[in-house]
Amino acid sequence: MLVKSIPSKIKPGFKAKITGVRSAVEASKGLRQRLLSMGLTPGTIFEVVRLAPLGDPVQIKVRGFLLGLRRFELEPLQLEVL
């Protein structure tokens, strides 16, 4: 299933495959680059491990290690929910 707006659906156990990263024009350039350089490239699968106490930054597991990011920072990613 391809989803347009993921951030609200995210909870622990949420698993998705990255199908694309929005182009630099749409997403903030720095954010897009940082996501890519941390290994969130198309084809990668990640899983939400836990949410922070106030529900916002989320911890995800990608390529075998843990990353913390804010919900809106996931927005440039195009996802396919697994």
Next chain:
Amino acid sequence: MSQPTKAPQVVLVGFPNCGKSTIFNALTGGTAKVGNWSGVTVDVKHGCLDLAKQTTSLIDLPGITTLTHLSEEQSLDSHVVHKFLRENHADVIINVLDVSHLQTQLYLTLQLCEMGVPMVVAVNMMDQLDKSGSQLQLECLSELLGCPVVPLVGSRRKGLAGLKKNIMEMLEKPLAASPIQYPPLVEQAIETLMQEGHCQRWQAIQCLCGDFCVLSELTGNQKQLLSRWQSSCGAQLGQEVDLLIIDTMYTWINKQMPILLQGTPKSSAWTDRLDALALHRFLGIPIFIMVMYGLFVFAISLVGGLQDSVGLLTEWLWVDGTTVFLHGLDAPEWLVHILAEGIGRGINTTLTFLPVLLGIYLYLAFLEGSGYMPRAAFVMDRLMRFLGLPGKAFVPLIIGFGCNVPAVMATRTLASPKDRLMTSMMVPFMSCSARLAIFSVFAGAFFPEGGQNVIFCLYLLGIGVAIFTGWLLRRILTREAESPLLMTFPAYHWPRPEVMLRQVYWRVLGFVKRAGRIIIPLSLILSLLTLPAGKSAQPVLHAVSKSVTVLLNPMGIEEDNWPATVGLVSGIIAKEVVIGTLNTLYTHDDKSNQLGQGFGQEIKEYAAWEAKGTQVRHAFTHALGWSSGTSTERAEIESAMGRFALYFHNDASVFSYLLFVLLYFPCLSTLAVIVREVSKPWAIISVFWATGLAYVFAIACYQLLTISAHVGLSMAWLTGCVASVYMGYRLLLALWQREVLGLRTYG
């Protein structure tokens, strides 16, 4: 950074928390020096590395996650690294990898490979691999990357000899080309850019990735060329060029990983277990608060308990000692005053901070070394974003309750200059332990019952004003995109004592050196104000205070209470001085000076000085728990309380005065670190903003508390208060928008 010798430069590059500093310390021993890199406040450590044939200079750069420098707004750290790598011509790069996060860290390695600088890859924390029973094919990795790969356990100094040997070899031979081949069209773009822009391959690649530093140096023609290539790549390959480049690297890494690594290195069970607690949905915040409470127990009660004694000792040596010594030499009174009360007091003020700084830094070094800090940032992030600050900013604000000085210094962990500025401006409103001392004396005198509620109220008001300041500043500093959180979670470690101690040493030394330079001259100026004008005449400050006290009328301070004004001025040096000044002035007010004039004075003074020496010794034994509290001390406080009650006419005026003390003028030491961490103009704004708010809030508070007595007048004052805060805000906004006073350059 100017290098005195032409020794070859060896540079440590790697992710944050990959163990660079441990390796740096192990390699350099005690030779490290912290240098400021080209005017920015990020410290670059450098030291000597002795190899068999020659001595090299080893440089420890801040941790980075990618070579691409994305925007001006982004962290100073990556800016420093980038600048260094481009301009300083590193002779050998040591790329440190944390084996448990190999995949993403190899991405940085590949970027470094493209630079063509001789490189040694040091795979750190190999012991974690052994624990999980997996194996890393080091020879295979070495062959793939075309550079030596050395296994290390930095914390146990394993593998250092091998690392040194390889550095030596790499000084003599250049690196093989990067193993990465991009799609043909991208390669073509790189080629063209290299020819047209006369740059190296890696610069062309970074250019295509949108690197800010490289882009800003391009000419108009080159920019056109770049955008043409970017769009043609996008059109023909269906992906943007930066994604293609990064994807190529990760595809390579994905392909090689199964060959390189047999079995998956698991993060240690301890890290998982601790994270389940530290990041827990409900327990996360309470645990954070407990950890921070531990900071106060440790830094303020245990180590900080020495503050009074150290203060007394340095005062005895530098202020009283100087006085006795110079009087012995028959030096003129004005010179004695300037040297003792100016320079001596300045040194005394600077050194008094050492115990608390030591305590706070030791605790922080432990937290940083253990790996808890990123967790704290994660847990507090959402809460702090109400203020437009990242979660990390919570730590400096909390430290502010202990002492504002290390709090301002702690802001340098924040990535964006804007966050550092905002936090530094908020910190002075956090009620530090020195202010607590003032509050408790007043509370004891005026609010024997419910004193703690009054103090708690003041703390809350301070926090409120800090939030208010943050909120206003956020409106002024039109915020662009927030710096992304995107953080990694390093495994928990047991911090190495020598690394901790060295870090504490650097920070404390940095404070003494740089803050002292500002505190002492300012203290000198204050001493001129208190210079006795003649035998019977009063110092300038006292005379001025008597006439200026009228200004404090609206907050309930009557003219006969002029010592309160003097107390405020002397409290600028350090807030705890307020009590001492009030005490002295209330005692001597309307009494003839008891000191004998003429010949006998010196002998009396010397005797008093000797007596104080004994007092200093008592203070130390008391602080270290070797003797119980002295009764004279308590009696002194009690008599002070009695005297205070004669001068403040009602409780409302006491509360307003305390509110003023809480908010006004960040003390000299705090000011000194704001100058250093932010900028001079902002430090001055901080003074005006804090003092202005203190005045307005104290008046508003007094008028509200006494509104029943004079409704009309109070209402007028309150309206005036609101109007002046608004005007202050407009003024600051106007200054910011007109780009005057250098307000826009900070951090």
